[in-house]
Amino acid sequence: MLGYTLRRILQMIPVLLGATFIIYALTFLMPGDPIAALTGERPLPEATVAQIRQAYHLDDPFFVQYGNYILGVFRGDFGIDFFGRPVLDLILERLPVTFALAVTAWGLKLVIGLVIGVYGGLRAGKAADHFALVFTVLFMGIPGFVIALGGQTYFGVHLGWVDPAGIRAGWPMAFILPALVMALEAAAGLARLTRTSLVDVLRAEYLRTAKAKGLSPQRIIWGHALRNAMIPVVTYLGLSLAGMLGGAVIIEAIFNLPGIGGLMVASINNKEGTVVVGIATLLVLVYLVFNLLVDLTYGLIDPRVRI
């Protein structure tokens, strides 16, 4: 177990380096001079420009810049922005909003997706199952931001149940609508997976054995069928939480929530490369850690998997 964990952590390093390098290269290939963006209408004297360029290592070769950056990241230093604020502080300031949104959406998705999936799976081929299928296809098909716009207009503007945008109402009122939009879109896939997995397990021979032994239906469903059907579902759930952090960008923009997404878009517009790379690095790191946790969880729910 310990050996496996260590090996996995070692394997994460090249992936982390590669992914951050891609983002780093893309960001610093961005057209436009960051110092010109910083000063705006009134150009700075040349000596000052040279001083700034030197202070931020802008004249170093590209690989040296990246090397410096990544060494800093391993020490917890994500660099500073053009106003001298540490990038890590900027991100950590915004992170709770995005995190609250992603976790709320993930929780809602978990409940909606599992209920529909399990219900449809246990009644495969019956009316409830068909209803579940229509639901999942609808929400997989309707683009998330169209649902967001519809919900914002109807519940926010017409009915006035929640604020159409902004974070003034705090958690949960400001988060409930954007989280629900994200959850509905993602729940469809989860419901689908749960149903398929459950239907497969219900056909398995060990369930016939359980029935033949005379176990109660409750025992069969909770103790045997669901436990086995959950194995692929857990993988999916773990990976999707990390994915939701990334997917929150568009939803945050629509509902005007001051999270990572807004910071990302603003930083790109201001050519604040260090902030862009910092966010991407952090998200990649989160994704990889979740990936690892998911694989380690395998062993807990499926004793057949020895890690």
Place this chain on the structure above:
Amino acid sequence: MSTTITTISTSDGADAVDRAPSPMRGAHRRWWLRPRFAISGTIVLLMILMAAFPQIFTGFGPGPTENCDILLTNQPPSAAHIFGIDIQGCDYYTNIIYGARASILVGIVVSAIAFGIAAVVGAIAGYFGGWIDALISRICDMAFGLPFILAAIVVLQLFGQRNIWTVIFALALFSWPGGVRFMRSSVLEVRNREYVQAAKLLGASNGRIIKKHIVPNAITPLLVLQTLGVGGMISAEAGLTFIGIGLTPPAVSWGLQLAAARDYIDAAPHLLIFPAIFLTVTVLGFVLFGEALRDEFDPKGK
């Protein structure tokens, strides 16, 4: 075996043997008659036609930015303008019809590029194995570690003016890792089959084996996966455009129309409703089409 078949279907005469045994064969023959296929296929065809020849649907009248009258701005639907008038005073129906091209082109071209890369790279990784496979798999892991939308945003920001092809480039750049993994695993399934070994013994080159035996037998799941992905790419384009990072004017697209409509939700709700309906129906059509295709080739996944 063959006797039962002939006795069952004597009335069919000579081609009876052709028809009877495999349940799959009958399924393939009638697939286009199924309602899900018929409905989704019609939507997909209609949208592709709309993207290619918008003039057919607008009666060969003036294009989207011609014949506008700013005095009529934001007028609700009427007999002359069934979807109403947009902010610039142009006929909204014409604009929406011409907006199909951006969505359809982005969805199909990005998926086609992802399909092409995944088919080639996945086949190479699965067939050769060893260090080539390890290298390709690690590169996939790296690209997979980046959240897709985030990576697309960073790439899109490289361009000041963004047209359909820049958006396609940005989306296609990170769209393939899922497909490569998928193709690799289906190649692993077929590469040890007897016919591959027979071809090897007969002295066929690696290139020939991949082209003639591996790819044709492993490609179907990937094709289905990428068809399912078209809807997702259309959503991604519209979503990115909507928050101002995708297409920029003077492009005509549903995402741009929805973005412009946002400021007039109360005054002119028709500006929001019609492009939203078109976008939704299109994405639903492609998703349903992909699902129907998948059920046809893999009835187990239903």
